[in-house]
Amino acid sequence: MKCINKNIFLYYLNDEISSRKKKQIAAHLLECEHCRKHLAEWEKVLNITQNYIDQDVKIHPAPPHAHITQQFGKVPPKPDNLFWIRYWTKPALATVAVLFASLMIFFLSPRSVPTLQENYYVIDNVAYTETISLSDVYLNDLEIMYLQEIYENEELTDDILYGDWLYYEDVLDNLDQDELQELINKMYDNSVT
Amino acid sequence: MDSIRLNQLIEENYQKIFLLALKMLKNYEDAEDATQEIFLKVYENISSFRQEAKFTTWIYRIALNHIYYMNTKRSRELNQFPDAHELRTEMNENPSSVLQEKELFESLEKVIDSLSPRQKEVFVMRYYNQLPFKKIAQVLGKSLGTVKSNYFFAMQKIKINLQDQNLIEFQE
Numbered sequence: 001m002k003c004i005n006k007n008i009f010l011y012y013l014n015d016e017i018s019s020r021k022k023k024q025i026a027a028h029l030l031e032c033e034h035c036r037k038h039l040a041e042w043e044k045v046l047n048i049t050q051n052y053i054d055q056d057v058k059i060h061p062a063p064p065h066a067h068i069t070q071q072f073g074k075v076p077p078k079p080d081n082l083f084w085i086r087y088w089t090k091p092a093l094a095t096v097a098v099l100f101a102s103l104m105i106f107f108l109s110p111r112s113v114p115t116l117q118e119n120y121y122v123i124d125n126v127a128y129t130e131t132i133s134l135s136d137v138y139l140n141d142l143e144i145m146y147l148q149e150i151y152e153n154e155e156l157t158d159d160i161l162y163g164d165w166l167y168y169e170d171v172l173d174n175l176d177q178d179e180l181q182e183l184i185n186k187m188y189d190n191s192v193t
Numbered sequence: 194m195d196s197i198r199l200n201q202l203i204e205e206n207y208q209k210i211f212l213l214a215l216k217m218l219k220n221y222e223d224a225e226d227a228t229q230e231i232f233l234k235v236y237e238n239i240s241s242f243r244q245e246a247k248f249t250t251w252i253y254r255i256a257l258n259h260i261y262y263m264n265t266k267r268s269r270e271l272n273q274f275p276d277a278h279e280l281r282t283e284m285n286e287n288p289s290s291v292l293q294e295k296e297l298f299e300s301l302e303k304v305i306d307s308l309s310p311r312q313k314e315v316f317v318m319r320y321y322n323q324l325p326f327k328k329i330a331q332v333l334g335k336s337l338g339t340v341k342s343n344y345f346f347a348m349q350k351i352k353i354n355l356q357d358q359n360l361i362e363f364q365e
Contacts, residue, residue, distance in 0.1 A: 010348055016326060016341065045352045052301045053320045060215060062208035063225045065232070 004028055006038040013042055199239060202248055203232055210256050212321040217260045217313065218267075219306065227263050231256045249324070253332040257314065297355075304354040312347040315340055 004025055011017050012025050029036055175183070210231055215224035234255050242251055308316060318324045318332065330340045 007345065010345055011341070041352070045348065045355060048297065048355065049301065049320065049348075049351060052298050055298065057208075057212060057321065060208075060212060062211050063228065065203075065207055065229070 003032060003035055006035070009035075009039045009042045010046075012039070013046055199236070202252075203235070206249070206252055207232070209322045210252065213253075213256055213314075213317050214260055216305070216317045216321060217257075217310075218264060223263065223267065227256075227260055231259050234259065247331075250328065250331045253318070253322075253324075257332065261310075300354060300358055301351065304351050308347050308350060312343045312350070315343040316347040319344055 008017065008021075008025070012022065017025075029039060207228065211224060211228040214227040214231070215221065218224050218227060231252075235252055238255075242248070305313070305316065314333070315329055318329045319326070324332070326337060326340050326344070330337045333340065
Protein backbone atom coordinates (compact mmCIF):
# COMPACT_ATOMS: atom_id res chain seq x y z
CA MET A 1 0.00 0.00 0.00
CA LYS A 2 1.46 3.33 -1.06
CA CYS A 3 1.40 6.06 1.58
CA ILE A 4 0.21 9.59 0.90
CA ASN A 5 2.65 12.46 0.80
CA LYS A 6 2.55 13.49 4.43
CA ASN A 7 2.77 17.22 3.59
CA ILE A 8 -0.77 17.07 2.30
CA PHE A 9 -2.14 16.48 5.80
CA LEU A 10 -1.70 20.13 6.64
CA TYR A 11 -3.98 21.11 3.76
CA TYR A 12 -6.32 18.24 4.60
CA LEU A 13 -6.74 19.59 8.12
CA ASN A 14 -7.18 23.13 6.78
CA ASP A 15 -9.87 21.86 4.43
CA GLU A 16 -7.93 23.14 1.45
CA ILE A 17 -8.13 20.15 -0.88
CA SER A 18 -10.73 18.89 -3.30
CA SER A 19 -13.50 16.66 -2.01
CA ARG A 20 -12.30 13.84 -4.25
CA LYS A 21 -8.80 13.98 -2.73
CA LYS A 22 -10.33 14.26 0.71
CA LYS A 23 -12.24 11.03 0.22
CA GLN A 24 -9.09 9.28 -1.02
CA ILE A 25 -7.15 10.40 2.05
CA ALA A 26 -9.95 9.42 4.42
CA ALA A 27 -10.08 5.97 2.85
CA HIS A 28 -6.32 5.59 3.11
CA LEU A 29 -6.27 6.71 6.73
CA LEU A 30 -8.64 3.93 7.66
CA GLU A 31 -6.09 1.39 6.50
CA CYS A 32 -2.76 3.05 7.32
CA GLU A 33 -1.61 3.56 10.88
CA HIS A 34 1.61 5.23 9.80
CA CYS A 35 -0.31 8.03 8.05
CA ARG A 36 -2.72 8.34 10.96
CA LYS A 37 0.27 9.13 13.16
CA HIS A 38 1.43 11.82 10.78
CA LEU A 39 -2.03 13.30 10.68
CA ALA A 40 -2.14 13.26 14.48
CA GLU A 41 1.18 15.10 14.58
CA TRP A 42 -0.13 17.90 12.37
CA GLU A 43 -3.37 17.99 14.33
CA LYS A 44 -1.38 18.51 17.50
CA VAL A 45 0.71 21.30 15.97
CA LEU A 46 -2.38 23.06 14.66
CA ASN A 47 -4.17 22.78 18.00
CA ILE A 48 -1.23 24.16 19.94
CA THR A 49 -0.81 26.99 17.45
CA GLN A 50 -4.51 27.82 17.61
CA ASN A 51 -4.42 27.81 21.43
CA TYR A 52 -1.47 30.15 21.37
CA ILE A 53 -3.17 32.48 18.89
CA ASP A 54 -6.41 32.51 20.93
CA GLN A 55 -4.52 33.49 24.02
CA ASP A 56 -2.47 36.06 22.18
CA VAL A 57 -5.55 37.67 20.66
CA LYS A 58 -7.22 37.73 24.07
CA ILE A 59 -4.38 39.65 25.68
CA HIS A 60 -4.24 42.13 22.82
CA PRO A 61 -7.64 43.74 22.52
CA ALA A 62 -8.04 46.58 20.07
CA PRO A 63 -6.60 49.77 21.54
CA PRO A 64 -9.18 52.49 22.26
CA HIS A 65 -10.16 54.09 19.01
CA ALA A 66 -13.50 55.81 19.56
CA HIS A 67 -11.72 59.14 19.30
CA ILE A 68 -10.46 58.16 15.85
CA THR A 69 -13.88 57.37 14.44
CA GLN A 70 -15.20 60.60 15.97
CA GLN A 71 -12.33 62.48 14.43
CA PHE A 72 -13.21 61.00 11.04
CA GLY A 73 -16.44 62.93 11.06
CA LYS A 74 -14.46 66.17 11.18
CA VAL A 75 -11.80 65.38 8.60
CA PRO A 76 -13.16 66.02 5.13
CA PRO A 77 -12.38 63.09 2.84
CA LYS A 78 -10.28 63.85 -0.20
CA PRO A 79 -12.44 64.75 -3.21
CA ASP A 80 -12.77 62.07 -5.83
CA ASN A 81 -11.16 64.07 -8.62
CA LEU A 82 -7.82 63.57 -6.86
CA PHE A 83 -7.95 59.97 -8.08
CA TRP A 84 -6.75 60.94 -11.56
CA ILE A 85 -4.12 63.29 -10.19
CA ARG A 86 -2.79 60.59 -7.86
CA TYR A 87 -2.57 57.89 -10.48
CA TRP A 88 -1.49 59.94 -13.50
CA THR A 89 0.78 62.65 -12.12
CA LYS A 90 3.87 60.51 -11.74
CA PRO A 91 3.76 58.77 -15.16
CA ALA A 92 2.91 62.08 -16.85
CA LEU A 93 5.76 63.91 -15.13
CA ALA A 94 8.18 61.10 -15.97
CA THR A 95 7.19 61.24 -19.66
CA VAL A 96 7.58 65.02 -19.77
CA ALA A 97 10.98 64.77 -18.06
CA VAL A 98 12.21 62.15 -20.54
CA LEU A 99 10.99 64.22 -23.50
CA PHE A 100 12.57 67.37 -22.10
CA ALA A 101 15.90 65.60 -21.46
CA SER A 102 15.87 64.14 -25.01
CA LEU A 103 15.19 67.54 -26.55
CA MET A 104 17.91 69.18 -24.46
CA ILE A 105 20.40 66.52 -25.49
CA PHE A 106 19.40 67.02 -29.14
CA PHE A 107 19.71 70.82 -29.05
CA LEU A 108 22.80 71.06 -26.89
CA SER A 109 24.83 68.35 -28.59
CA PRO A 110 27.62 69.68 -30.87
CA ARG A 111 26.84 69.62 -34.60
CA SER A 112 30.32 70.43 -35.90
CA VAL A 113 33.28 68.13 -36.04
CA PRO A 114 34.78 67.31 -32.67
CA THR A 115 36.66 70.20 -31.09
CA LEU A 116 40.25 70.78 -31.96
CA GLN A 117 41.55 69.76 -28.59
CA GLU A 118 39.71 66.46 -28.68
CA ASN A 119 40.85 65.74 -32.17
CA TYR A 120 44.37 66.62 -31.33
CA TYR A 121 44.46 64.15 -28.51
CA VAL A 122 42.90 61.49 -30.62
CA ILE A 123 45.44 62.05 -33.34
CA ASP A 124 48.24 62.20 -30.87
CA ASN A 125 47.18 59.08 -29.09
CA VAL A 126 46.85 56.97 -32.20
CA ALA A 127 50.06 58.28 -33.65
CA TYR A 128 48.29 59.24 -36.88
CA THR A 129 47.38 55.80 -37.94
CA GLU A 130 44.23 55.40 -39.94
CA THR A 131 42.68 52.88 -37.66
CA ILE A 132 40.51 55.33 -35.75
CA SER A 133 37.44 55.96 -37.81
CA LEU A 134 36.49 59.16 -35.99
CA SER A 135 39.69 60.89 -37.05
CA ASP A 136 39.89 59.45 -40.57
CA VAL A 137 38.14 62.36 -42.24
CA TYR A 138 39.97 64.82 -40.10
CA LEU A 139 43.29 63.22 -40.84
CA ASN A 140 42.62 63.38 -44.58
CA ASP A 141 41.71 67.06 -44.23
CA LEU A 142 44.94 67.58 -42.38
CA GLU A 143 46.90 65.99 -45.15
CA ILE A 144 45.19 68.15 -47.78
CA MET A 145 45.89 71.15 -45.60
CA TYR A 146 49.52 70.22 -45.45
CA LEU A 147 49.66 69.85 -49.19
CA GLN A 148 48.12 73.29 -49.58
CA GLU A 149 50.82 74.69 -47.34
CA ILE A 150 53.46 73.09 -49.46
CA TYR A 151 51.93 74.04 -52.80
CA GLU A 152 51.18 77.56 -51.54
CA ASN A 153 47.50 77.67 -52.42
CA GLU A 154 48.06 76.30 -55.90
CA GLU A 155 45.04 74.41 -57.04
CA LEU A 156 45.41 70.90 -55.74
CA THR A 157 44.92 68.71 -58.75
CA ASP A 158 44.14 65.06 -58.51
CA ASP A 159 47.70 64.34 -59.55
CA ILE A 160 49.08 66.26 -56.63
CA LEU A 161 46.53 64.89 -54.23
CA TYR A 162 46.81 61.25 -55.14
CA GLY A 163 50.28 61.18 -56.63
CA ASP A 164 52.01 62.58 -53.58
CA TRP A 165 49.58 61.13 -51.16
CA LEU A 166 51.70 58.37 -49.68
CA TYR A 167 54.72 60.58 -49.52
CA TYR A 168 52.95 63.32 -47.59
CA GLU A 169 51.35 60.85 -45.30
CA ASP A 170 54.86 59.91 -44.29
CA VAL A 171 55.81 63.55 -43.94
CA LEU A 172 52.82 64.21 -41.77
CA ASP A 173 53.62 61.24 -39.60
CA ASN A 174 57.07 62.61 -39.03
CA LEU A 175 56.00 66.08 -37.96
CA ASP A 176 56.76 66.89 -34.38
CA GLN A 177 54.00 67.99 -32.02
CA ASP A 178 54.57 71.71 -32.37
CA GLU A 179 54.45 71.57 -36.13
CA LEU A 180 51.35 69.48 -36.04
CA GLN A 181 49.68 71.81 -33.58
CA GLU A 182 50.45 74.76 -35.79
CA LEU A 183 48.92 72.99 -38.76
CA ILE A 184 45.85 72.08 -36.75
CA ASN A 185 45.46 75.65 -35.57
CA LYS A 186 45.57 76.93 -39.10
CA MET A 187 43.10 74.39 -40.24
CA TYR A 188 40.82 75.19 -37.37
CA ASP A 189 40.94 78.87 -38.20
CA ASN A 190 40.04 78.10 -41.81
CA SER A 191 37.15 75.94 -40.80
CA VAL A 192 35.85 78.64 -38.47
CA THR A 193 36.04 81.35 -41.07
CA MET B 194 -20.12 54.66 1.31
CA ASP B 195 -21.88 56.44 4.14
CA SER B 196 -20.13 57.25 7.38
CA ILE B 197 -22.21 54.79 9.46
CA ARG B 198 -21.19 51.87 7.22
CA LEU B 199 -17.59 53.08 7.28
CA ASN B 200 -17.53 53.23 11.06
CA GLN B 201 -19.02 49.75 11.16
CA LEU B 202 -16.29 48.41 8.87
CA ILE B 203 -13.61 50.14 10.91
CA GLU B 204 -15.07 48.61 14.07
CA GLU B 205 -15.04 45.14 12.50
CA ASN B 206 -11.46 45.39 11.30
CA TYR B 207 -9.75 47.51 13.92
CA GLN B 208 -8.45 44.73 16.15
CA LYS B 209 -7.47 42.54 13.21
CA ILE B 210 -5.40 45.28 11.64
CA PHE B 211 -3.93 46.10 15.04
CA LEU B 212 -2.89 42.45 15.52
CA LEU B 213 -1.36 42.38 12.05
CA ALA B 214 0.63 45.53 12.84
CA LEU B 215 1.61 44.20 16.26
CA LYS B 216 2.90 40.90 14.91
CA MET B 217 4.74 42.49 12.00
CA LEU B 218 6.19 45.47 13.89
CA LYS B 219 6.76 43.66 17.20
CA ASN B 220 6.12 46.79 19.24
CA TYR B 221 2.90 47.80 20.98
CA GLU B 222 3.18 51.59 20.60
CA ASP B 223 4.28 51.35 16.97
CA ALA B 224 1.40 48.99 16.23
CA GLU B 225 -1.07 51.36 17.86
CA ASP B 226 0.26 54.32 15.88
CA ALA B 227 0.34 52.31 12.68
CA THR B 228 -3.29 51.20 13.12
CA GLN B 229 -4.44 54.77 13.64
CA GLU B 230 -2.52 55.95 10.60
CA ILE B 231 -3.81 53.07 8.48
CA PHE B 232 -7.43 53.90 9.31
CA LEU B 233 -6.83 57.57 8.69
CA LYS B 234 -5.51 56.64 5.25
CA VAL B 235 -8.56 54.45 4.71
CA TYR B 236 -10.85 57.33 5.63
CA GLU B 237 -9.02 59.86 3.49
CA ASN B 238 -9.05 57.62 0.46
CA ILE B 239 -12.50 56.14 0.86
CA SER B 240 -13.82 58.26 -2.00
CA SER B 241 -11.49 56.48 -4.42
CA PHE B 242 -12.80 53.11 -3.25
CA ARG B 243 -15.88 51.85 -5.04
CA GLN B 244 -16.40 48.13 -4.66
CA GLU B 245 -17.56 47.38 -1.17
CA ALA B 246 -17.19 43.63 -1.73
CA LYS B 247 -13.42 44.01 -1.80
CA PHE B 248 -13.16 46.37 1.14
CA THR B 249 -11.19 43.86 3.26
CA THR B 250 -8.66 43.28 0.48
CA TRP B 251 -8.24 47.03 0.05
CA ILE B 252 -7.84 47.75 3.76
CA TYR B 253 -5.30 44.92 4.23
CA ARG B 254 -3.30 46.19 1.28
CA ILE B 255 -3.15 49.68 2.76
CA ALA B 256 -2.23 48.14 6.11
CA LEU B 257 0.60 45.98 4.79
CA ASN B 258 2.05 48.82 2.72
CA HIS B 259 1.99 51.08 5.74
CA ILE B 260 3.49 48.42 8.02
CA TYR B 261 6.36 47.76 5.62
CA TYR B 262 6.90 51.49 5.24
CA MET B 263 7.03 51.90 9.04
CA ASN B 264 9.35 48.94 9.41
CA THR B 265 11.79 50.40 6.89
CA LYS B 266 11.59 53.85 8.46
CA ARG B 267 12.09 52.47 11.95
CA SER B 268 14.97 50.19 11.05
CA ARG B 269 16.62 53.18 9.39
CA GLU B 270 16.11 55.30 12.50
CA LEU B 271 17.02 52.76 15.16
CA ASN B 272 19.05 50.37 13.09
CA GLN B 273 17.73 47.63 15.32
CA PHE B 274 14.49 45.98 16.25
CA PRO B 275 13.09 46.12 19.73
CA ASP B 276 13.13 42.98 21.80
CA ALA B 277 10.38 40.85 20.35
CA HIS B 278 9.61 39.09 23.60
CA GLU B 279 9.50 42.15 25.79
CA LEU B 280 5.84 42.71 25.15
CA ARG B 281 4.56 39.25 25.95
CA THR B 282 6.53 38.90 29.16
CA GLU B 283 5.19 42.27 30.24
CA MET B 284 1.60 41.48 29.48
CA ASN B 285 1.33 37.78 30.08
CA GLU B 286 1.31 37.85 33.85
CA ASN B 287 -1.34 35.25 34.32
CA PRO B 288 -0.43 33.41 37.52
CA SER B 289 -2.53 30.40 36.65
CA SER B 290 -0.63 29.59 33.49
CA VAL B 291 1.28 26.39 33.80
CA LEU B 292 5.04 26.67 33.52
CA GLN B 293 5.18 24.14 30.71
CA GLU B 294 2.52 25.94 28.75
CA LYS B 295 4.34 29.21 29.23
CA GLU B 296 7.53 27.66 27.96
CA LEU B 297 5.65 26.23 25.00
CA PHE B 298 4.07 29.56 24.11
CA GLU B 299 7.32 31.44 24.50
CA SER B 300 8.95 29.00 22.13
CA LEU B 301 6.07 29.45 19.68
CA GLU B 302 6.40 33.19 19.90
CA LYS B 303 10.09 32.98 19.11
CA VAL B 304 9.59 30.75 16.11
CA ILE B 305 6.75 32.95 14.77
CA ASP B 306 9.02 35.98 15.12
CA SER B 307 11.75 34.15 13.25
CA LEU B 308 9.56 33.49 10.21
CA SER B 309 10.51 35.31 7.03
CA PRO B 310 8.36 38.42 6.35
CA ARG B 311 6.52 36.62 3.53
CA GLN B 312 5.76 33.58 5.69
CA LYS B 313 4.84 35.75 8.63
CA GLU B 314 2.35 37.94 6.78
CA VAL B 315 0.58 34.84 5.48
CA PHE B 316 0.64 33.19 8.92
CA VAL B 317 -0.69 36.30 10.69
CA MET B 318 -3.42 36.90 8.15
CA ARG B 319 -4.43 33.23 8.29
CA TYR B 320 -4.48 32.83 12.08
CA TYR B 321 -4.86 36.27 13.61
CA ASN B 322 -7.06 37.76 10.91
CA GLN B 323 -8.76 34.48 9.98
CA LEU B 324 -8.66 35.24 6.29
CA PRO B 325 -9.08 32.39 3.81
CA PHE B 326 -6.10 31.61 1.59
CA LYS B 327 -7.90 33.00 -1.43
CA LYS B 328 -8.35 36.37 0.25
CA ILE B 329 -4.72 36.42 1.41
CA ALA B 330 -3.64 35.78 -2.18
CA GLN B 331 -5.80 38.72 -3.33
CA VAL B 332 -4.36 41.03 -0.67
CA LEU B 333 -0.79 40.12 -1.50
CA GLY B 334 -1.38 39.98 -5.25
CA LYS B 335 0.14 36.51 -5.38
CA SER B 336 -1.00 33.14 -6.59
CA LEU B 337 -2.89 30.81 -4.30
CA GLY B 338 -0.07 28.29 -4.63
CA THR B 339 2.56 30.77 -3.42
CA VAL B 340 0.45 31.71 -0.42
CA LYS B 341 -0.19 28.09 0.48
CA SER B 342 3.47 27.19 0.19
CA ASN B 343 4.41 30.16 2.42
CA TYR B 344 1.89 28.90 4.95
CA PHE B 345 3.20 25.34 4.68
CA PHE B 346 6.81 26.38 5.29
CA ALA B 347 5.77 28.53 8.24
CA MET B 348 3.86 25.65 9.81
CA GLN B 349 6.67 23.22 9.09
CA LYS B 350 9.10 25.53 10.88
CA ILE B 351 6.77 25.58 13.88
CA LYS B 352 6.42 21.81 13.84
CA ILE B 353 10.16 21.21 13.59
CA ASN B 354 10.78 23.67 16.40
CA LEU B 355 8.27 21.94 18.65
CA GLN B 356 9.76 18.56 17.82
CA ASP B 357 13.35 19.70 18.33
CA GLN B 358 12.63 21.19 21.71
CA ASN B 359 10.56 18.19 22.76
CA LEU B 360 7.81 20.53 23.80
CA ILE B 361 5.21 18.18 22.47
CA GLU B 362 5.48 14.47 22.20
CA PHE B 363 4.91 12.82 18.90
CA GLN B 364 4.09 9.19 18.70
CA GLU B 365 6.82 7.03 17.20
